[in-house]
Amino acid sequence: xxxxxxxxxxxxxFLKGTAPAPVELDxxxxxxxxxxxRELSWLRFNWRVLEEAENPRVPLLERLRFLxxxxxxxxxxxxxxVAGLRELAHEGNTMPGLDGRTPAEQLVLxxxxxxxxxxxxxxxxxxxxxxxxxSGIAILRGHEVTEDDLTYLDDVFLDRVFPVLSPLAIDPxxxxxxxxxxxxxxxxxxxxxxDKRALRALLPVPGQIDRFVRLPGAEKARFLPLEELLLxxxxxxxxxxxxxxxxxxxxxxxxxxxxxxxxxxLVREFETALKRRRRGEVVRLKISExxxxxxxxxIMRELRVTEDEVxxxxxxxxxxxxxxxxxxxxxxxxxxxFSPRVPxxxxxxxxxxxxxxxxxxxxxxxxxxxxDMVIRFLAQAARDPDVVAIKQTLYRTSKRSxxxxxxxxxxxxxxxxxxxxxxxxxFDEAANxxxxxxxxxxxxxxxxxxxxxxxxxxxxxxxxxxxxxLVTYTHYGTGNYHPITAKVYTDLSFFTCDAALxxxxxxxxxxxxxxxxPDALENLNIAPLTLKxxxxxxxxxxxxxxxxxxxxxxxxxxxxxxxxxVIDALYAASQAGVKIDLVIRGICGLRPGVKGLSExxxxxxxxxxxxxxxxxxxxxxxSKLPSKKARVYISSADWMGRNLNRRVExxxxxxxxxxxxxxxxxIMAANMADVAQSWVMKADGTFDRxxxxxxxxxxxxxxxxxxxxxxxxxxxxxxxxxxxxxxxEEEPPAAN
Numbered sequence: 001x002x003x004x005x006x007x008x009x010x011x012x013x014f015l016k017g018t019a020p021a022p023v024e025l026d027x028x029x030x031x032x033x034x035x036x037x038r039e040l041s042w043l044r045f046n047w048r049v050l051e052e053a054e055n056p057r058v059p060l061l062e063r064l065r066f067l068x069x070x071x072x073x074x075x076x077x078x079x080x081x082v083a084g085l086r087e088l089a090h091e092g093n094t095m096p097g098l099d100g101r102t103p104a105e106q107l108v109l110x111x112x113x114x115x116x117x118x119x120x121x122x123x124x125x126x127x128x129x130x131x132x133x134x135s136g137i138a139i140l141r142g143h144e145v146t147e148d149d150l151t152y153l154d155d156v157f158l159d160r161v162f163p164v165l166s167p168l169a170i171d172p173x174x175x176x177x178x179x180x181x182x183x184x185x186x187x188x189x190x191x192x193x194x195d196k197r198a199l200r201a202l203l204p205v206p207g208q209i210d211r212f213v214r215l216p217g218a219e220k221a222r223f224l225p226l227e228e229l230l231l232x233x234x235x236x237x238x239x240x241x242x243x244x245x246x247x248x249x250x251x252x253x254x255x256x257x258x259x260x261x262x263x264x265x266l267v268r269e270f271e272t273a274l275k276r277r278r279r280g281e282v283v284r285l286k287i288s289e290x291x292x293x294x295x296x297x298x299i300m301r302e303l304r305v306t307e308d309e310v311x312x313x314x315x316x317x318x319x320x321x322x323x324x325x326x327x328x329x330x331x332x333x334x335x336x337x338f339s340p341r342v343p344x345x346x347x348x349x350x351x352x353x354x355x356x357x358x359x360x361x362x363x364x365x366x367x368x369x370x371x372d373m374v375i376r377f378l379a380q381a382a383r384d385p386d387v388v389a390i391k392q393t394l395y396r397t398s399k400r401s402x403x404x405x406x407x408x409x410x411x412x413x414x415x416x417x418x419x420x421x422x423x424x425x426x427f428d429e430a431a432n433x434x435x436x437x438x439x440x441x442x443x444x445x446x447x448x449x450x451x452x453x454x455x456x457x458x459x460x461x462x463x464x465x466x467x468x469x470l471v472t473y474t475h476y477g478t479g480n481y482h483p484i485t486a487k488v489y490t491d492l493s494f495f496t497c498d499a500a501l502x503x504x505x506x507x508x509x510x511x512x513x514x515x516x517x518p519d520a521l522e523n524l525n526i527a528p529l530t531l532k533x534x535x536x537x538x539x540x541x542x543x544x545x546x547x548x549x550x551x552x553x554x555x556x557x558x559x560x561x562x563x564x565x566v567i568d569a570l571y572a573a574s575q576a577g578v579k580i581d582l583v584i585r586g587i588c589g590l591r592p593g594v595k596g597l598s599e600x601x602x603x604x605x606x607x608x609x610x611x612x613x614x615x616x617x618x619x620x621x622x623s624k625l626p627s628k629k630a631r632v633y634i635s636s637a638d639w640m641g642r643n644l645n646r647r648v649e650x651x652x653x654x655x656x657x658x659x660x661x662x663x664x665x666x667i668m669a670a671n672m673a674d675v676a677q678s679w680v681m682k683a684d685g686t687f688d689r690x691x692x693x694x695x696x697x698x699x700x701x702x703x704x705x706x707x708x709x710x711x712x713x714x715x716x717x718x719x720x721x722x723x724x725x726x727x728x729e730e731e732p733p734a735a736n
Contacts, residue, residue, distance in 0.1 A: 023593060023683050025591070025684070032098060032100030034591060035099045035567065035591070037097065037685075038097065038589055039106055040109060040110070041586075041587045041685060042077065042081070042587050043114065044686065045587065046070050046073050046117065047117060048687060049066055050066065050120060050124060051689075052066040052608075053128065059335055060135060061334050062334060062609075064323075069323075070121060070319075071320040071322075072320040074117060074118070075252055076255075077114075078114075079253060079280075080255055083254035083280070083283045085106055085110070086254075088103040089102075089107055115311060122313065125315060125322070137220070139212070139224075139225065140215070140223065140224050142224070142229070145215070145224065145232070148216075149224075152215065152216055153213070153229060157229065161226070161229065161230075164206045165203070165230075166204055168201060168203070169199060170202055179204065179303075180253070182207070182250065183204065184318055186202070187200070187248075188201040188203060188245075188246050189245035189292055190241040190243060190244065191242055191244045192240055193240050193242060198244075199241060200295065203230055203237065205226055211318065212224065212325060223325060225316070247288040249286060249287040250285075251285055253283060254283055281304070282303045284311065285300065285303060287311070287312060288317065289312040289314040290312075340366070340367050340369055342370055342372075342373070343362065343369055344714050345359060345714060346713075353373065353377045353380050353495070354497075357495045361496045361498065362659075363492060363493070363494050363495075363654075363663070363710065363713075364492070365491075365492060365705060366479065366490065366492070367487050367490065368710070371486035372483075373493070374475060375402045375406070377475060377495065378392070378462070379402070381462040381464075382407070383409070383413075386464050387462055387464050388464070388470070389461075389462075389463040390410050390416070390461070391419075391420075391505075391506075392417075392420070392461075393422070393460070393481075394419055394421045394481060395422045395458070396480040401435065401482075404435050404438065408438065408442035410444075411439070411444040412443060417439075417442075417443070418444070418445045418513065419436070421436040421439070421448060423448055445513075449512045449648065452646070453646055454642075455512060455647070456647045456649050458477035458650070459475070459509070460474070461502060461505045461509070462474075473496075474495070474496050474502050475495050476494045476496075476505075477491060477492065478615050478616075478634055478635065479492075488610055488611055490611065490613055490614050491613050491614050492616070494652065498523075501524065504523055505524070507519075508526060511526075512648065524652055526651070527644050527645070527647055527648060528647065531635075531637060531649055531650075531651045532563070532565070534651060535566060535569075536565065536569050538617075539570060539578075539619075540572075540573075544576075545620070546578050550622045552579065552622075553618075554619055554620070555581050555616075555617070555664075555672065556580075556581075556583070556618070557612070557671055558617075559584070559586050559638045560586050560638040561588050562588075562641065563644050567589055574597070574600040575597070575600075579600050580600055582601065583603075583605070583672070585605055585606065585607070586605070588605075590603065598683075602681075604680050604690070605681065605687060606677050608700070609702050614667075615634065615636065615637060615638060616663060617635070619632075626661075626668075632653070633652060633653050634651075634654060658711055670705065674701040676699060676703075678690040
């Protein structure tokens with residue numbers, strides 16, 4: 001196929017022109033100033049998420065979803081990252097971070113940036129609310145409801161709200177109640193009608209029911225926030241009183257877990273730690289702007305927060321809840337429908353996953369190809385009388401997980417089932433405890449890995465009796481075994497019955513269940529043992545190739561890059577002449593394009609319809625990229641200290657020619673070529689949206705993947721008509 005105006009290779013060339021020219025920064029590159037602060041880099045990512053809520057090319061309700069995501073992200077950031085820094089600062093810890101700043105110094109910069117972000121969220125909310133109103137979706141205030149609405153709301157209040165309310169008085173006999181993390185409440189200054197006696201009260205807004213109450217009416221979808229409904233009915237909750245002042249507030253608490261190192265019963269210790277999390281110290285108080293001073297002071301005193309931990313909100317508190325208003329009934333305001341593909345090869349084999357994998361290795365690219373194939377792999381194994389054993393890691397999964405269902409079914413059928421359940425998966429600890437107990441009841445052998453390391457690797461093995469031998473079918477993933485997030489996260493699923501990869505997976509499971517360090521892994525590297533050293537060796541090899549005058553190239557894609565040794569290795573490779581292109585969705589501690597340090601490194605971030613989540617790294621191995629000579633890896637690990645040094649992670653080298661071509665010439669080439677959803681990082685750590693000249697076509701990698709099947713999933717029709725974005729030293733640029 002000849003290059004057209006939509007040729008991604010043309011767009012890749014164009015994007016090269018938008019990358020910032022190397023600059024001279026006023027920093028000493030031998031000091032920590034050569035790194036970008038982790039927390040500020042994360043905040044910049046969340047600014048990019050918020051800016052998608054302002055992107056006119058994005059459908060209106062999807063913009064609302066981006067706004068909600070930015071608010072959810074920021075809340076979690078405070079309950080974990082800021083909470084940790086706050087604790088260090090309060091203890092007087094002055095140990096600098098990667099960029100040389102102390103915890104106290106970082107908190108000052110975070111606070112300034114986060115307050116600006118919160119203020120911008122409210123501006124964006126008002127803009128979106130206005131557009132929604134014009135499009136037939138209205139968010140009302142209490143004074144805007146009609147008499148007919150009140151008649152309807154009477155029933156709503158009595159039947160759906162009143163039974164779960166706990167109106168509280170605040171006085172010496174009624175102490176200020178405990179509010180959990182993300183607790184939302186109304187504070188009221190009341191006056192008794194008969195004698196003007198003052199009363200302070202607290203009305204927790206129940207999180208167990210919807211935040212927005214839909215009002216009847218055919219012409220427009222109208223919604224009333226729950227706190228506005230409560231204010232309408234205060235008289236019924238506090239008879240004989242009238243409201244003299246009121247405000248809303250929300251608390252964020254320290255949600256990091258502390259687990260005793262010598263816990264004899266890990267599950268019981270985690271259950272205790274989860275209870276402690278609910279009672280963590282308040283790290284942020286969001287309160288209505290212009291709240292009555294008496295109420296404001298009372299709330300601050302009772303929650304033990306200081307002025308610098310308070311944020312006054314001019315608008316809606318709890319913007320994360322706006323996700324409720326992303327209405328399926330308005331497809332005109334949503335992304336166009338998309339149904340993930342079933343790989344043709346699986347269809348050719350009438351849904352038999354084992355037959356499809358036996359034919360040759362297969363790489364599925366989610367969400368463009370359905371995650372149901374992973375579920376089918378395990379469900380088929382559970383029902384297959386020739387399957388004798390299943391082993392599975394579980395880091396995050398859904399509440400009613402079909403994968404856990406399949407494992408339970410297999411165990412109940414008498415198959416040997418081993419499940420490695422990671423209890424330390426943040427905010428999924430309680431769910432994982434429930435899943436582990438369910439698996440144990442079904443007869444599965446449940447293990448929890450290491451106390452000091454999280455098991456973040458994504459591995460599943462199925463051992464099947466075929467003739468007079470046992471064959472191991474293995475799945476390696478870059479994402480979680482979670483069918484819900486798999487609809488929006490871009491991840492890779494690699495299926496193989498290669499004996500070496502099966503042996504490697506079995507050794508990893510033995511390591512997790514018995515602490516036996518694996519030796520002589522054949523095609524797999526794992527953290528914390530060999531993954532980091534392998535990455536450093538490959539980077540050094542590219543630098544050596546550059547020194548010999550050979551082509552030297554690295555392409556890598558991940559969520560975060562912050563590990564000091566890896567960043568320094570990339571700097572050294574750049575100085576040796578290696579051309580390095582990085583697609584980093586979120587945190588990036590590396591400064592690209594700095595003269596004498598990183599002038600051969602470019603960094604971009606893709607933020608769009610799907611959440612970029614796959615981890616890939618390609619080394620030219622003496623050739624340009626794309627190339628058949630490349631060394632290609634997929635991984636469960638981001639390049640962060642925690643992933644490379646304190647977690648069990650996998651790095652799998654891909655040797656199958658078709659799968660390699662799919663990763664290098666299709667997936668990575670399209671990510672490099674993307675312009676429509678790309679942001680380009682500058683040496684100071686900030687990002688600019690990739691610009692498109694007037695009239696030029698802006699290649700969108702998400703749309704490309706939605707419209708084109710993957711190479712290795714093709715069936716009897718072959719792969720000749722599957723587009724590749726291939727460009728090697730032997731071939732002219734083409735989009736095949």
